[in-house]
Amino acid sequence: MENITVIGSGTMGNGIAHTFAQHGFKVTLVDINQDALKRAITTIAGNLDRQVKKGAIDEQLKALTLNNITTFTDLQTAVANADLVIEAATENQEIKLNLFKQLSDYCKAGAILASNTSSISITQIASVTKVPGNVIGMHFMNPVPVMKLVEVIRGYATTDAVTNIIMDLSKQLDKVPVEVNDYPGFVANRILMPMINEAIYTLYEGVAGVEEIDTVMKLGMAHPMGPLQLADFIGLDVCLAILNVLHKGFGNPKYAPCPLLVNMVTAGHNGVKTGSGFYKYTPGSKDLVVADKFS
Numbered sequence: 001m002e003n004i005t006v007i008g009s010g011t012m013g014n015g016i017a018h019t020f021a022q023h024g025f026k027v028t029l030v031d032i033n034q035d036a037l038k039r040a041i042t043t044i045a046g047n048l049d050r051q052v053k054k055g056a057i058d059e060q061l062k063a064l065t066l067n068n069i070t071t072f073t074d075l076q077t078a079v080a081n082a083d084l085v086i087e088a089a090t091e092n093q094e095i096k097l098n099l100f101k102q103l104s105d106y107c108k109a110g111a112i113l114a115s116n117t118s119s120i121s122i123t124q125i126a127s128v129t130k131v132p133g134n135v136i137g138m139h140f141m142n143p144v145p146v147m148k149l150v151e152v153i154r155g156y157a158t159t160d161a162v163t164n165i166i167m168d169l170s171k172q173l174d175k176v177p178v179e180v181n182d183y184p185g186f187v188a189n190r191i192l193m194p195m196i197n198e199a200i201y202t203l204y205e206g207v208a209g210v211e212e213i214d215t216v217m218k219l220g221m222a223h224p225m226g227p228l229q230l231a232d233f234i235g236l237d238v239c240l241a242i243l244n245v246l247h248k249g250f251g252n253p254k255y256a257p258c259p260l261l262v263n264m265v266t267a268g269h270n271g272v273k274t275g276s277g278f279y280k281y282t283p284g285s286k287d288l289v290v291a292d293k294f295s
């Protein structure tokens, strides 16, 4: 396993590329958007600088890491030599199915095709390829260079050999892999999203305010961040999309997204990335200020 191609250079793609490159792998980062690739390299360089300042890595490893990453906009060229492809494009089923259809034509025989999807079925993704046994979920957490967990998701057809390779590879990245089966939300989001949804219901029903709900969960349950702040970080649009997958996948009303979440996403208040969610975010400010609507 030498050559890794990462598809999508957004929040997760740049973190995945950074992590592999820092551990000595040759990484090809591909995105349809040239600006996104430029932003990714700037972000990776900034994050490496922070690691150097903290003494976690030296200047030499920083240079080596950057040197290990090449960027492309053409998918076919970018995956031609890959031993492993990790897809981290936008969380949209049509985009992912299209990409994987192309991957099974463009990749060399034996290449492993992984997706970093938060919720889309690995079995379904695998079904559009010619090599379903080689398709697997490799669900990294945000921020990738910092978070230890990799949720390794076995699709219905994923082989033992491919699962073992991905478990071992994750350990080589200094991560802790956990193997799970492919059902809606896998494990991480099946448990996290209902908690976030319940926190939003608690606010919606007027049981308590934004800060009160987050404080109860931080101080009472020793969570590093309250569920409403975490939802803002993940993106409220992403939380809604995952809840919809759980709701549809299990057909159980307990996963129905709270109407307040639906309203906020419809209004474009998606959390940190749009500057407003349950809290408001001013560039350059680290203060956590409750959004006007809830203050």
Ligand SMILES: NC(=O)c1ccc[n+]([C@@H]2O[C@H](COP(=O)([O-])OP(=O)(O)OC[C@H]3O[C@@H](n4cnc5c(N)ncnc54)[C@H](O)[C@@H]3O)[C@@H](O)[C@H]2O)c1
Pocket (backbone or CB within 6 Å): 007, 008, 009, 010, 011, 012, 013, 030, 031, 032, 033, 036, 087, 088, 089, 090, 091, 092, 095, 099, 116, 117, 118, 119, 139, 140, 141, 142, 233, 234
């Ligand atoms: N953000 C998180 O906290 C988080 C955590 C775990 C997993 N995920 C998953 O990771 C994936 C990426 O999420 P993100 O938050 O990095 O998204 P993002 O919006 O930050 O980045 C997505 C990138 O994919 C690119 N893209 C779209 N279609 C493409 C295509 N056909 N070919 C190449 N590039 C394409 C876009 O230009 C964009 O740069 C999603 O599946 C998401 O569910 C996200």
